Amino acid sequence: MLEVLRRRLGAKVSTRDADLDLHSRDENYPVVRRPAAVVYAEHVDDVLQTLAWSAEYGVAVIPFGAGSSAEGHVVPLGGEVSLNLSRMNRVVSIQPPDFLAVVQPGLTRMGLNRAVRDHGLFFPVDPGADASLGGMAATNASGTTTVRYGGMRQNVAALQVALADGRLVALGRGVRKTSSGYDLKDLLIGSAGTLGVITELTVALHPTPSHVHTQRVFFSAVPDAVDAAYAIMGSALPVARLELVDALSMRAINRYLDRRYPEQPALFVELHASSAAAMAPEAAEIDEIVREHGARSVSAARDETDRQALWEARHQLYPAIRALYPHRTYLITDTAVPLAAVSEMVAYTGEQAARLRLDVVIAGHVADGNVHSIAALTEHDRERADEYSDALVERALALGGTSTGEHGIGLSKRKYLRAEHGEATDLMIAIKHLFDPRGLLNPGKVVGG
Amino acid sequence: MLEVLRRRLGAKVSTRDADLDLHSRDENYPVVRRPAAVVYAEHVDDVLQTLAWSAEYGVAVIPFGAGSSAEGHVVPLGGEVSLNLSRMNRVVSIQPPDFLAVVQPGLTRMGLNRAVRDHGLFFPVDPGADASLGGMAATNASGTTTVRYGGMRQNVAALQVALADGRLVALGRGVRKTSSGYDLKDLLIGSAGTLGVITELTVALHPTPSHVHTQRVFFSAVPDAVDAAYAIMGSALPVARLELVDALSMRAINRYLDRRYPEQPALFVELHASSAAAMAPEAAEIDEIVREHGARSVSAARDETDRQALWEARHQLYPAIRALYPHRTYLITDTAVPLAAVSEMVAYTGEQAARLRLDVVIAGHVADGNVHSIAALTEHDRERADEYSDALVERALALGGTSTGEHGIGLSKRKYLRAEHGEATDLMIAIKHLFDPRGLLNPGKVVGG
Numbered sequence: 001m002l003e004v005l006r007r008r009l010g011a012k013v014s015t016r017d018a019d020l021d022l023h024s025r026d027e028n029y030p031v032v033r034r035p036a037a038v039v040y041a042e043h044v045d046d047v048l049q050t051l052a053w054s055a056e057y058g059v060a061v062i063p064f065g066a067g068s069s070a071e072g073h074v075v076p077l078g079g080e081v082s083l084n085l086s087r088m089n090r091v092v093s094i095q096p097p098d099f100l101a102v103v104q105p106g107l108t109r110m111g112l113n114r115a116v117r118d119h120g121l122f123f124p125v126d127p128g129a130d131a132s133l134g135g136m137a138a139t140n141a142s143g144t145t146t147v148r149y150g151g152m153r154q155n156v157a158a159l160q161v162a163l164a165d166g167r168l169v170a171l172g173r174g175v176r177k178t179s180s181g182y183d184l185k186d187l188l189i190g191s192a193g194t195l196g197v198i199t200e201l202t203v204a205l206h207p208t209p210s211h212v213h214t215q216r217v218f219f220s221a222v223p224d225a226v227d228a229a230y231a232i233m234g235s236a237l238p239v240a241r242l243e244l245v246d247a248l249s250m251r252a253i254n255r256y257l258d259r260r261y262p263e264q265p266a267l268f269v270e271l272h273a274s275s276a277a278a279m280a281p282e283a284a285e286i287d288e289i290v291r292e293h294g295a296r297s298v299s300a301a302r303d304e305t306d307r308q309a310l311w312e313a314r315h316q317l318y319p320a321i322r323a324l325y326p327h328r329t330y331l332i333t334d335t336a337v338p339l340a341a342v343s344e345m346v347a348y349t350g351e352q353a354a355r356l357r358l359d360v361v362i363a364g365h366v367a368d369g370n371v372h373s374i375a376a377l378t379e380h381d382r383e384r385a386d387e388y389s390d391a392l393v394e395r396a397l398a399l400g401g402t403s404t405g406e407h408g409i410g411l412s413k414r415k416y417l418r419a420e421h422g423e424a425t426d427l428m429i430a431i432k433h434l435f436d437p438r439g440l441l442n443p444g445k446v447v448g449g
Numbered sequence: 450m451l452e453v454l455r456r457r458l459g460a461k462v463s464t465r466d467a468d469l470d471l472h473s474r475d476e477n478y479p480v481v482r483r484p485a486a487v488v489y490a491e492h493v494d495d496v497l498q499t500l501a502w503s504a505e506y507g508v509a510v511i512p513f514g515a516g517s518s519a520e521g522h523v524v525p526l527g528g529e530v531s532l533n534l535s536r537m538n539r540v541v542s543i544q545p546p547d548f549l550a551v552v553q554p555g556l557t558r559m560g561l562n563r564a565v566r567d568h569g570l571f572f573p574v575d576p577g578a579d580a581s582l583g584g585m586a587a588t589n590a591s592g593t594t595t596v597r598y599g600g601m602r603q604n605v606a607a608l609q610v611a612l613a614d615g616r617l618v619a620l621g622r623g624v625r626k627t628s629s630g631y632d633l634k635d636l637l638i639g640s641a642g643t644l645g646v647i648t649e650l651t652v653a654l655h656p657t658p659s660h661v662h663t664q665r666v667f668f669s670a671v672p673d674a675v676d677a678a679y680a681i682m683g684s685a686l687p688v689a690r691l692e693l694v695d696a697l698s699m700r701a702i703n704r705y706l707d708r709r710y711p712e713q714p715a716l717f718v719e720l721h722a723s724s725a726a727a728m729a730p731e732a733a734e735i736d737e738i739v740r741e742h743g744a745r746s747v748s749a750a751r752d753e754t755d756r757q758a759l760w761e762a763r764h765q766l767y768p769a770i771r772a773l774y775p776h777r778t779y780l781i782t783d784t785a786v787p788l789a790a791v792s793e794m795v796a797y798t799g800e801q802a803a804r805l806r807l808d809v810v811i812a813g814h815v816a817d818g819n820v821h822s823i824a825a826l827t828e829h830d831r832e833r834a835d836e837y838s839d840a841l842v843e844r845a846l847a848l849g850g851t852s853t854g855e856h857g858i859g860l861s862k863r864k865y866l867r868a869e870h871g872e873a874t875d876l877m878i879a880i881k882h883l884f885d886p887r888g889l890l891n892p893g894k895v896v897g898g
Contacts, residue, residue, distance in 0.1 A: 097789030098849075099682075120683075140628040151626055153635070154603065169873040175785045176817040177600055178851035179589040179639050180858055181870055181895060182877045186602070186635040190628050207685040233548075234569075236656040236723045238687060273727070274685045275734060281726030336624045340546030368625040400547075402627035409629055421630055424618040427884075428631045434883055435876075446630060 001057040002037055005081070008049055012040045023064055023082035027129065027318075029072035029412060030329050035062065035082040042087045044199045047162045050083050051197065051440075055164065060440045063193035065135030066108060068127075070332055071410025073139060073192050077444045083197065085134055091115045092200065099205045100157065100174050105134020105198045112203070121205040124149035127406065128315045134198045139408040140190030144314070147233075147367035148240040148272060149206060151406065153186050160200035161188055164436045174202040187431070192408055193442040195435040209240070209272035211279045214301040214310055217290045218264040222246055222350070222362070225265045226343045228293035229366040232269065233339060235289065237282055241270035242367035243314055244346075249321075249361045253313045256320035261313070264296065267366075268314055270307075317363055318374065325359055325376030331385050334413075335396035336370040336405030345396060349373050352391050356384040370405035393419070409446045417447065450506040451486055454530070457498055461489045472513055472531035476578070478521035478861060479778050484511065484531040491536045493648045496611045499532050500646065500889075504613065509889045512642035514584030515557060517576075519781055520859025522588060522641050526893045532646065534583055540564045541649065548654045549606065549623050554583020554647045561652070570654040573598035576855065577764045583647045588857040589639030593763070596682075596816035597689040597721060598655060600855065602635050609649035610637055613885045623651040636880070641857055642891040644884040658689070658721035660728045663750040663759055666739045667713040671695055671799070671811070674714045675792045677742035678815040681718065682788060684738065686731055690719035691816035692763055693795075698770075698810045702762045705769035710762070713745065716815075717763055766812055767823065774808055774825030780834045783862075784845035785819040785854030794845060798822050801840050805833040819854035842868070858895045866896065 006013045014020075020034040036059065039050050054061045060080040067074055074082070089106035096119040103112060110130045112123045125136060127143035135141075137159065142151030149155065158172035172178070172185030188195055219225040222244070229242055244267055245253075251263045269286055273279040287298060301307035322330065337345045346362060349371065353360035358381055364371035373392070377385050393403045393416050403409075403416035418425045425447070432447045455462045463469075469483040485508065488499050503510045509529040516523055523531070538555035545568040552561060559579045561572045574585060576592035584590075586608065591600030598604065607621035621627070621634030637644055668674040671693070678691055693716055694702075700712045718735055722728040736747055750756035771779065786794045795811060798820065802809035807830055813820035822841070826834050842852045842865050852858075852865035867874045874896070881896045 095787065095789065097679075098787035100787060140632075142626055142628075146626055150599075150603070153632070154599070167872050169876065170871060171873055173851045173869070174787055174849045175851050175854070176788070177591055177595055177785055177819060177854050179591075179855050180851045180853045180862070181639075181866055181874070182644075182880055183589075183602070183632075183635045183639055184873055184876055184880075186632045190630075190632055195631075207683050209685050230546075234656050236658050236721070238723075272685070274687075275730045277730030278722070278727040281724045285724060336626055338544065338547035338549060338623055339625070340544065370626060400623045402622045402624050402629045404629045405624070405626050406628050413629070417630055420622070422619060423616050424620055424633055425630070427618065427633055430883055431631055431633075431880070434879055 001059060005037070005053050008053065009039060009046060012042060012046060014038045014040065023074065023084065026067055026069045026072060026074050028070040028330055028332055029075050031072065031075055033076045033078060035076045035080050038082045038084055040084045040087050044168065047083065047197055047199055048166060048168065051162055051164060052166055054440050055166065058438065060443045062442050063138065063197045065106060065132030066130065068129035068131045069135065069139055069408065069410060071407050071412045073408060073410040073445055075411060086132065094119065096121060098174065100202055101205055102200060102202050103133055104200060106132050108132050109136065116205055120208050122208050123155070123203055124206055125152055125155050133201055133203065137189050137198055137201055138192050142406045144241045144243055144365060146365060147242055148238065153189050155204045156185065156189060156201055157204060158202035159185055159188055159198055161196040162199050163196045164441050168199065190408065192410065192445050194432060194446050195441065209274065211273045211276050212307065213271045213279050213283045214307045215269045215286060216299055216310055217267045217269065217295045218262045218297045219294060220264060220296055222265045222346055223343055224294040225267050226346055226366060228290045228295065229267055230339060230342070231289045231293060232286060233367055235285065237285060238271055238273055239269065239367060240272040241268065243268040244364045244366045245314065245317065246362040249317055249363050252320040252324040252361065253317060256323045257313060257316060259313065262297065268310060321361055321374050321376060328376040328378060331375040331377060331389060332407070333373045333389060333392050334404045334407045335392055335401055336368060337396050337399045337401030339369050341399040341401065342366055342369050342371060345371050345399065348395050349392060352388055356388050358384060358388055368405065369401065411445060414448050450508060454486070454502050457502065458488060458495060461491060461495060463487045463489065472523065472533065475516055475518045475521060475523050477519040477779055477781055478524050480521065480524055482525045482527060484525045484529050487531045487533055489533045489536050493611070493617065496532065496646055496648050497615060497617065500611055500613060501615055503889050504615065507887065507889070509892045511891050512587065512646045514555060514581030515579065517578035517580045518584065518588055518857065518859060520856050520861045522857060522859040522894055524860060535581065543568065545570060547623065549651055550654055551649060551651050552582055553649060555581050557581050558585065565654055569657050571657050572604070572652055573655055574601055574604050582650055582652065586638050586647055586650055587641050591855045593690045593692055593814060595814060596691055597687070602638050604653045605634065605638060605650055606653060607651035608634055608637055608647055610645040611648050612645045613890050617648070639857065641859065641894050643881060643895050644890065658723065660722045660725050661756065662720040662728050662732045663756045664718045664735060665748055665759055666716045666718065666744045667711045667746045668743060669713060669745055671714045671795055672792055673743040674716050675795055675815060677739045677744065678716055679788060679791070680738045680742060681735060682816055684734065686734060687720055687722055688718065688816060689721040690717065692717040693813045693815045694763065694766065695811040698766055698812050701769040701773040701810065702766060705772045706762060706765060708762065711746065717759060770810055770823050770825060777825040777827060780824040780826060780838060781856070782822045782838060782841050783853045783856045784841055784850055785817060786845050786848045786850030788818050790848040790850065791815055791818050791820060794820050794848065797844050798841060801837055805837050807833060807837055817854065818850070860894060863897050
């Protein structure tokens with residue numbers, strides 16, 4: 001079978017050890033398993049050829065972008081071929097007057113931002129990693145700027161998708177709004193390659209805000225920080241980022257990046273405005289709110305370098321934790337809850353970590369109710385880690401929340417799907433069968449089967 | 450069959466002339482046709498009973514909210530039963546700390562806003578009419594505030610939906626973000642009752658902006674107004690509304706509301722900010738932009754009454770046109786195009802109206818690229834009206850746009866579905882068959898069949 005694929009696609013098909021290893025894991029999922037081969041697609045025809053071969057020989061395909069997912073999305077169950085899209089990384093067109101760009105799925109978000117910067121535009125979705133845009137759409141990624149700009153569903157206007165049956169379809173339109181037909185574009189976003197392979201995206205660009213104000217605010221306790229964040233959300237201020245990190249996170253960041261931040265719970269707040277005159281009173285309002293909620297120290301980024309350093313610290317949290325607790329495996333929880341429940345969710349997370357004697361740091365996109373924790377696990381913690389994850393998801397669902405705010409179900413959170421969606425899970429399975437009756441697209445992910 | 454339904458639901462089933470007439474039309478679709486009966490559901494059980502009866506006897510059901518759709522969504526093909534949800538109009542719960550409310554589908558947007566106002570919150574989606582929230586979700590309504598707050602997909606977090614097979618499912622979660630499973634919530638939004646009946650909605654509320662600034666700006670020609678709107682969009686200012694109306698629209702509004710506005714093309718601009726100090730420089734920036742683009746006169750609403758009057762004028766455009774051209778039928782076009790193409794779309798609309806000798810006014814949510822025109826038709830215009838509509842949609846699609854920005858496909862725009870979506874249309878039809886294999890949910894709408 002592989003010989004046929006190789007005959008058709010030549011050197012784009014690899015079974016070299018290094019390639020198989022690269023496609024055997026994601027950024028966090030504990031299981032490592034090699035695919036049968038890797039196809040490096042360079043053109044949409046390569047994708048269609050691979051899918052045609054897949055249908056012919058019954059070999060399943062896993063779309064692979066930058067491999068930066070965290071829930072096992074790209075990890076083979078056994079026997080699949082990895083379809084690497086990183087060479088399909090062209091900017092097809094930039095349409096500054098439309099605030100749109102058309103891109104190939106292997107382009108990363110940073111690559112896109114470099115390409116559009118000189119037009120005074122930027123692509124706002126920022127999950128931390130320099131993920132591929134196709135992968136970000138496949139997982140419905142979001143991140144630090146979601147509170148202001150939305151996640152991938154809000155920032156992808158249209159998709160070109162290769163289906164299991166070999167058709168290439170256009171979903172959505174390159175417009176800011178449409179009520180035409182069923183919303184298949186958003187059905188594909190977040191489907192993790194289980195319904196089709198994204199071969200092109202039309203993404204929204206935004207005018208670069210001419211004035212950005214960043215504050216870091218330290219508190220003596222996490223509940224104070226959460227309450228302050230909550231008050232900021234009620235203010236209708238133009239908040240573009242609002243991030244919580246706990247004291248242990250700050251310690252990890254200090255050690256990893258050799259910084260001297262206070263090792264206390266912190267909020268990182270960013271405002272975007274169109275003029276300095278508008279910014280000043282808004283920054284003052286933030287200042288007032290955090291002081292009312294017991295802020296211990298407030299400092300504003302003095303310049304762009306300072307601002308970048310501040311966000312770099314937040315983005316480096318995950319490697320910082322790995323450096324603080326080396327030779328561990330890491331469980332990342334990703335629950336999101338209604339806003340008023342964030343405080344309870346954060347407290348419960350701390351309690352469960354203590355009860356189960358796990359090393360846990362807490363950080364969250366608190367403006368969106370999305371609370372992450374990272375548990376650094378020794379080999380003796382495995383069973384208690386499951387208990388920890390289950391407890392957090394159970395509590396999040398009881399609070400009206402979700403098992404995953406932005407990482408996706410992948411493999412690791414499949415066990416929570418039915419608890420969260422009830423009978424709607426059966427509709428999801430039926431849709432999977434409709435799009436992929438033979439189960440050849442990223443099998444086992446999201447809906448299982 | 451109807452006797453069985455009446456036995457089960459009693460006086461909630463009506464075949465009175467007045468009720469049949471009320472459910473024989475929408476706000477604009479030219480065909481009037483009575484349903485076989487009307488069920489006034491008072492509880493989700495009534496919906497389930499009606500669907501069970503529908504399945505038993507093979508009689509199709511049309512969900513009906515406020516009847517304010519414009520594309521024939523609620524108009525029977527013949528033989529259907531109308532399922533009126535207007536009595537299911539309770540606010541189930543308001544959760545101010547979560548910025549969420551749970552409501553029944555028959556509640557109108559104004560009813561919701563009255564209920565949440567005292568919490569300092571509001572529901573932003575504003576299509577003009579006091580539509581039901583269930584109907585707004587079913588058509589993926591948006592309107593004047595979309596540029597800032599998004600449409601229904603962005604402002605509905607979760608749905609409870611009754612399916613054709615009698616199951617009651619929960620789609621989505623009451624959180625600001627989730628990547629859990631397939632996005633069935635957004636699939637149902639905009640499906641116009643063809644995939645299920647919405648029986649409950651969890652909607653997003655927003656903090657009422659403490660400072661609102663409204664400007665009306667008159668120009669000597671439409672292209673100047675469009676160019677100014679476009680420049681405003683590139684400014685990253687906190688624009689919450691940005692509306693274009695042409696000179697004939699202003700004349701209609703003046704006559705209908707007895708106003709003395711200049712009868713020139715106008716932009717209505719609204720900014721939302723959290724403080725007066727932030728607002729002033731932003732309003733000044735708008736002022737500068739519009740003057741650079743040839744504004745003839747700029748005036749700011751002096752107070753809330755003035756502001757309401759201004760928006761009332763915009764919202765009353767449709768009845769004003771009806772009053773200006775009485776005893777006509779009205780064709781409303783609803784194309785949306787990429788932003789840079791708005792100017793061309795507006796010009797083309799005017800050209801086609803002139804060529805086909807139709808009485809047409811133009812108004813648009815220009816910030817979203819959504820250009821409406823209303824053609825007031827005599828009985829002699831019917832054929833040329835079809836030509837007009839076809840020409841506009843053809844041009845919009847050629848420009849990368851959509852046949853319907855916010856009204857939905859309904860019956861009147863079905864002929865454009867395949868031109869817009871190509872083979873993805875077949876996926877839509879397959880999904881319709883999956884959810885409603887016997888075609889008992891609002892047959893003929895959106896995907897036909």
